[in-house]
Amino acid sequence: AQSVTQLGSHVSVSEGALVLLRCNYSSSVPPYLFWYVQYPNQGLQLLLKYTSAATLVKGINGFEAEFKKSETSFHLTKPSAHMSDAAEYFCAVSSGGYQKVTFGTGTKLQVIP
């Protein structure tokens, strides 16, 4: 069984401030972890993924995430928020290969000018 918990359904940051979106996972096998972004009325775009290689994963648009097995966490960060980062972010887990992806409930990021 696998699951994802995203802490904070809404996060507000000032433009230029650090973005930190929290994700904790549960998996009975070594997990594959993902962050997706969804802009209003659009589909899901992959930001980054962890597939058992380097624990610090860099993605698109300046985002990165660190896999911490001891904390079962995969938090998403970006050093400096842009207005264009305002969207909903979903953390997700898979048991690997071609298995289904289980999504968290999402975090809506608001960027304040």
Place this chain on the structure above:
Amino acid sequence: EPEVTQTPSHQVTQMGQEVILRCVPISNHLYFYWYRQILGQKVEFLVSFYNNEISEKSEIFDDQFSVERPDGSNFTLKIRSTKLEDSAMYFCASTGTSDYEQYFGPGTRLTVT
């Protein structure tokens, strides 16, 4: 860059009617998936499909749902008799054999009235 496409982008139907949602996965992909997202909720797995048969399905995917790959390019989701609670965004995804990443289509918004 190859992408998953879905048609139609928006489908409105009356309760009890049959609907078919269409997807064209990335051409060399072999694994296909349907997910849905009820408005304001998280993305939920419905079904995965490989080698012309269902690999896994969720409890949501009951007898009212079916999937088919009618030809070498399309992948369809059929809902036999729609209910109000089937109103959601339906996402198709596909995976190749190299990176285990699920590529999502833009979604079809289904509205059941």
